Amino acid sequence: MRKSFLSLATPGVQQLRPYLPGKPVEELERELGISGSIKLASNENPLGPSTKALEAIQKHSGSINYYPDGGGYKLTARLAQKHNLPTQCITLGNGSNDILELTRAFLTPEHSAVFSEYSFAVYPIVVQAVGAKANIATAYLETHSTMPLGHDPQALLSCIDDSTRVMFIANPNNPTGTWLELDVLKQLLDKVPDHVIVVLDLAYNEYMDEALRPEINTWIDGYPNLIVTCTFSKIYALAGLRIGYSISTPEIADLLNRVRQPFNTNLLAQEAALASLDDKIHLTQSVSLNNAGKKYLQQALAELGLESLPSMGNFIAINLKQEGLPVYEKLLKKGVIVRPVANYNMPEYIRVTIGTAEQNQRFVKTLAEVL
Ligand SMILES: Cc1ncc(COP(=O)(O)O)c(C=O)c1O
Secondary structure: OOOOOHHHOOHHHHOOOOOOOOOOHHHHHHHHOOOOOEEOOOOOOOOOOOHHHHHHHHHHHHHOOOOOOOOOHHHHHHHHHHHOOOHHHEEEEOOHHHHHHHHHHHOOOOOEEEEEOOOOOHHHHHHHHOOOEEEEEOOOOOOOOOOOOOOOHHHHHHOOOOOEEEEEEEOOOOOOOOOOOHHHHHHHHHHOOOOOEEEEEOOOHHHOOHHHOOOHHHHHHHOOOEEEEEEOOOOOOOHHHOOEEEEOOHHHHHHHHHHOOOOOOOHHHHHHHHHHOOOHHHHHHHHHHHHHHHHHHHHHHHHOOOEEOOOOOOEEEEEOOOOHHHHHHHHHHOOEEOEEOHHHOOOOEEEEEOOOHHHHHHHHHHHHHHO
16 A cells, blocks of 8 residues: 655644635535525625726736746835835735745744734644744633734733744734724834744735724834735735735845745736726725625624624624534525634634625625524
8 A cells, every 4th residue: 555645744734734715606606506606705805806907917918928027026116116115125925825924934843933813824824834833822802892802912922932933913804804903003013022023914904994004114114023914815806816015124025035936926917916006996996895895794794683793804704603614504505605714713603705785785685594
């Protein structure tokens, strides 16, 4: 009999459980032989991409026989201008997920990384893949008055030890939607020792109330140990193209670039991202659609007698007070794909992405039926 290769994998990889993505519509329809399904499972933008991005893709599609610009000169320059920082502060990633993985530049089996319970599933994967230790901070309790299951700054700080090199903070956090106020976040950063790189994951930043969004350039000046990660997958609606970036000091960007693949962002993604940055109307419409959808869903869920966590993202975590997985499966059968979050240790919750008005209504109606 052939020997299993599991024993050949590194200890971290042997224990690793892969990331579970949202179920694609095509897969569900193939499996159940149904049509007309909706996917509210991966926090994508239901408005679709900017027409400017689509035009840019069309315009540049004849050039895909060439490698992309490895440094992403034009996009990097545009992002530097947007954030009012030198180009050397920007690192492009194949989605912001790619940047999260570049933090392996700081982690070995002798090191640890700190992140909160119920925070983004990629953090433990990144840490474990390199055999580093995860120091997981206890989150606020479900009974917390304002931020149930949210990041607790004190708990995060108390998980730092001499071996810690990286701390991940998602603001707002996925899958909870909870957030830290700017002054609280600042007080936290003030207390993080110099030997810890703080990765502030702002994947949903544009969905937050304006008063909650940091002025990134002054933060980079004030906190040289900070890496801010941003994405074009959410509000810019380019999830399928895989493009994101980080903002840090040039010194940290240089270290990230040492472990970055030479052509990690593709040519069409670079061009589409560049064009998207010029479409302010698409951005405003996306924010408005999300705000209206959030209000509708929060009210409709309350009317169904369901509690949901406060959210500053384009998704809501709903407390079903019963096992979430069977409810998820019943919704699937009716062509509504949401996200079960038992893998986040939240077995009684499901997470729903805020969709178009029509999708939100269908979700509420279907949820009421299956409950
Ligand atoms: C908190 C958070 N960070 C990062 C990402 C990664 O997004 P992407 O790689 O598409 O930029 C996600 C995706 O859902 C997320 O929820």
